[in-house]
Amino acid sequence: MREKLLALIEEKGDLPPLPEILMNLERKVNDPDCDVLEISAIIETEPVLSGRLIRLSNSVLFGGGREKAEDLNDAVMRLGVKMVLDMAYSLKLPGLFKPKGFNQLHFWTHSLGVAYLTRSLAYMVKVPQEEIEFAYLCGLMHDTGILVFDHLIPDKYSEFLKTIKSSDLTLAENEAGTFDITHAELGARFIEKWWPVSPGLVDAIRIHHDSPGESGNVKHIAHLLATANLLANQNEFSNSIVPEDTAPLEYGVLDKLDIDSEELEILIENTKEGLDAAQAILTTNG
Numbered sequence: 001m002r003e004k005l006l007a008l009i010e011e012k013g014d015l016p017p018l019p020e021i022l023m024n025l026e027r028k029v030n031d032p033d034c035d036v037l038e039i040s041a042i043i044e045t046e047p048v049l050s051g052r053l054i055r056l057s058n059s060v061l062f063g064g065g066r067e068k069a070e071d072l073n074d075a076v077m078r079l080g081v082k083m084v085l086d087m088a089y090s091l092k093l094p095g096l097f098k099p100k101g102f103n104q105l106h107f108w109t110h111s112l113g114v115a116y117l118t119r120s121l122a123y124m125v126k127v128p129q130e131e132i133e134f135a136y137l138c139g140l141m142h143d144t145g146i147l148v149f150d151h152l153i154p155d156k157y158s159e160f161l162k163t164i165k166s167s168d169l170t171l172a173e174n175e176a177g178t179f180d181i182t183h184a185e186l187g188a189r190f191i192e193k194w195w196p197v198s199p200g201l202v203d204a205i206r207i208h209h210d211s212p213g214e215s216g217n218v219k220h221i222a223h224l225l226a227t228a229n230l231l232a233n234q235n236e237f238s239n240s241i242v243p244e245d246t247a248p249l250e251y252g253v254l255d256k257l258d259i260d261s262e263e264l265e266i267l268i269e270n271t272k273e274g275l276d277a278a279q280a281i282l283t284t285n286g
Helices: 002-011 020-029 036-043 047-057 072-079 081-095 104-124 129-141 144-152 154-163 171-179 183-194 199-206 221-234 253-257 261-282
Strands: none
Touching: 002 144, 002 183, 020 036, 020 081, 036 047, 036 072, 036 081, 047 072, 047 081, 072 081, 081 104, 081 129, 104 129, 104 221, 104 261, 129 199, 129 221, 144 154, 144 171, 144 183, 154 171, 171 183, 183 199, 199 221, 221 261
């Protein structure tokens, strides 16, 4: 099954392409001469996206506070072009796939929460700037392989999810046993082949279910992503696909990250507050 799935990714077939507006934004954001007006002009070609992006920019997840963005230029100026690109991904990716075997709202709420946590952890532990820049998208895209599984073999994957609901193994462990490939690897291969993102992001997604202790560097972006994913599962914003790994954080991880329990509690509460506000925006068209 592994080789068949990888071959289907190579062929692409009816796997959804990245929306043109995201491709255009990626090119412009990576252009050292780009300016706010150019970014705004691209987004304004889709008025619905523009309106939703302004609302999302005022949420806790993107630093919304007393100073609210009144228009798109305000949002881009206040947040910067990279964070605006992250928001555009947050609003466009949920429409790409139409999962059959699980709840899409739960899936994307979890992904958004992991994205926020990964970015926050990256800032808190001061990882290199180039990793901070793709930390959010690491979290947002980390479970893309689940969507790819569901798209390529919908009936088999749906049946598989039903059969493992009482399993003591994690989703990734069950996938490896049944399909000889996990959603982490499948998603990384798909993203690497078809989406114009950083190689570091792809690598982080590929190994995000590996133990943070294996490389000895818990501050590596892949292990921050793994920690964020575990925190989400522990704090009631899992993807709800199957009972996921909710084991305690590996002993000493918080100490190694120089994060105390009070800081972590504040981070979790901010995430929950932001997700509550963002859900209404993610599920509307206006």
